[in-house]
Amino acid sequence: MSDERLAAPTQPGVxxxxxxxxxxxxxxxxxxxxxxxxxxxxxxxxxxxxxHGPLTLRELADREQVQPPAMTRTVASLVxxxxxxxVQDQHDRRQAVVxxxxxxxxxxxxxxxxxxxxxxRRLVELSDEERRTLxxxxxxxxxxxxx
Amino acid sequence: MSDERLAAPTQPGVxxxxxxxxxxxxxxxxxxxxxxxxxxxxxxxxxxxxxHGPLTLRELADREQVQPPAMTRTVASLVxxxxxxxVQDQHDRRQAVVxxxxxxxxxxxxxxxxxxxxxxRRLVELSDEERRTLxxxxxxxxxxxxx
DNA sequence: TATTGTTATACTCTATAACTATA
DNA sequence: TATAGTTATAGAGTATAACAATA
Numbered sequence: 563m564s565d566e567r568l569a570a571p572t573q574p575g576v577x578x579x580x581x582x583x584x585x586x587x588x589x590x591x592x593x594x595x596x597x598x599x600x601x602x603x604x605x606x607x608x609x610x611x612x613x614h615g616p617l618t619l620r621e622l623a624d625r626e627q628v629q630p631p632a633m634t635r636t637v638a639s640l641v642x643x644x645x646x647x648x649v650q651d652q653h654d655r656r657q658a659v660v661x662x663x664x665x666x667x668x669x670x671x672x673x674x675x676x677x678x679x680x681x682x683r684r685l686v687e688l689s690d691e692e693r694r695t696l697x698x699x700x701x702x703x704x705x706x707x708x709x
Numbered sequence: 710m711s712d713e714r715l716a717a718p719t720q721p722g723v724x725x726x727x728x729x730x731x732x733x734x735x736x737x738x739x740x741x742x743x744x745x746x747x748x749x750x751x752x753x754x755x756x757x758x759x760x761h762g763p764l765t766l767r768e769l770a771d772r773e774q775v776q777p778p779a780m781t782r783t784v785a786s787l788v789x790x791x792x793x794x795x796v797q798d799q800h801d802r803r804q805a806v807v808x809x810x811x812x813x814x815x816x817x818x819x820x821x822x823x824x825x826x827x828x829x830r831r832l833v834e835l836s837d838e839e840r841r842t843l844x845x846x847x848x849x850x851x852x853x854x855x856x
Numbered sequence: 857t858a859t860t861g862t863t864a865t866a867c868t869c870t871a872t873a874a875c876t877a878t879a
Numbered sequence: 880t881a882t883a884g885t886t887a888t889a890g891a892g893t894a895t896a897a898c899a900a901t902a
Binding site for chain 2 (some may be wrong): 574591592701702
């Protein structure tokens with residue numbers, strides 16, 4: 563008797579279905595962690611987008627795939643919460659440049675850390691070999707994510 | 710010289726950070742596929758929850774982690790779209806049982822297939838060994854998702 | 857009394873259309 | 880004219896509080 567029924571399925575169609583479900587479920591779990599109710603998911607997504615530097619309102623709207631009026635409101639709420647600052651661009655006064663405040667940056671880092679820690683706790687329960695498998699899988703997923 | 714810089718990092722903290730980012734990015738990509746604008750994410754989530762059989766409004770609210778009034782509205786909109794049907798339970802007339810219509814089931818299956826196919830197209834571009842790695846990783850992620 | 861679901865009300869996120877200010 | 884952003888308006892999704900119907 564072969565051990566086919568024990569082997570993880572590798573046919574693209576079957577694997578895609580299993581992997582899709584597993585990916586969606588785990589990311590949902592991760593998203594629930596560290597979302598300490600301080601800001602909404604939309605607001606947090608904007609904060610995370612600003613992590614690597616200031617962006618104009620238009621750039622934020624494009625990256626978050628929302629229309630400018632929606633971003634106007636979200637940014638206004640974040641300004642109110644003192645999590646971002648907005649200043650008029652001096653060279654093109656039509657543009658508003660949005661950046662993280664120190665408090666905003668701290669919130670992004672804390673949430674990120676909480677999410678990472680939730681996953682890290684799951685990983686320490688695995689064997690070395692399983693972690694090696696996930697490490698290689700991570701590289702493959704990174705490639706898929708870029709495509 | 711060791712090949713440390715080539716090896717995928719397996720320390721739980723580092724791996725968790727890389728894996729988290731990769732997971733979130735790929736699931737976001739998957740979620741964007743086949744979301745043909747026919748229904749909203751909330752509505753689709755309810756349809757998917759009904760895939761394995763009818764549920765009462767209360768059960769739906771619990772599974773979707775929303776309060777009953779929100780589910781009342783979402784179900785009403787899906788009834789309007791002819792994607793679900795709701796009938797009063799004959800044994801307990803307080804309860805409303807919600808089930809997929811044929812159209813609703815078709816929409817769930819089509820969306821699911823489109824998402825799976827997007828991922829399957831990425832998988833056929835990989836080597837056999839990479840697919841084996843992802844297959845084993847899927848089993849590990851399934852365990853993490855259940856925890 | 858307890859449970860299921862609805863109605864009333866309010867707030868957030870989103871969209872499109874029309875507008876203002878700047879280039 | 881074209882672009883960046885806002886205001887006006889509307890619809891979906893969510894919540895809590897108060898209520899109706901049934902168990």
